[in-house]
Amino acid sequence: MLAYDPSLKRHYRLYQDLIQAIQDQDMAKLEDRLAVNQEGLSNYMKRSLKTLAKHLPFIENTFHYPYTNGKIEGTHNKIKVLNRIAYGFRNLGNYLDRICLYFSSQPIQ
Structure with a gap:
């Protein structure tokens, strides 16, 4: 599927990179992936990246503290x-x- 559509491949790769950065609790990698060039990304992906960037300090807190609600x-x-x-x-x-x-x-x- 990914071989047929380069746009889908780019979106999927970005999505997987974000998941991997969060699972590894790697703040530098997460910030790097959020700073990706948004040219050619869908509006949904742009909105998601913007939301993640907006809540980045809170995401970083989850990396440091084991507390949840x-x-x-x-x-x-x-x-x-x-x-x-x-x-x-x-x-x-x-x-x-x-x-x-x-x-x-x-x-x-």
């Missing part, structure tokens, strides 16, 4: 699922009690 997002998702299957509690206190029961094995007093 995955646990918080998981908790939020569980509450949303509970809300979907609860069909709406009439009493907010009961709803909050149900959330507490969902996240702990200890009974509420």
Whole structure:
């Protein structure tokens, strides 16, 4: 596929280089790939490169610190699922009690 379309090959190679730089946590390589000549790139790729460049300091932080917000997002998702299957509690206190029961094995007093 890539042999038939040089534009597709260029886009794919750039995409793979960006992924590799992030996986290797190589900031210099990432900055180098973001500074690529954007002539001939699709508007989608240009927008993606611009967004990555805009958030570069935050991306660099992820290279240095192992913290994520995955646990918080998981908790939020569980509450949303509970809300979907609860069909709406009439009493907010009961709803909050149900959330507490969902996240702990200890009974509420």
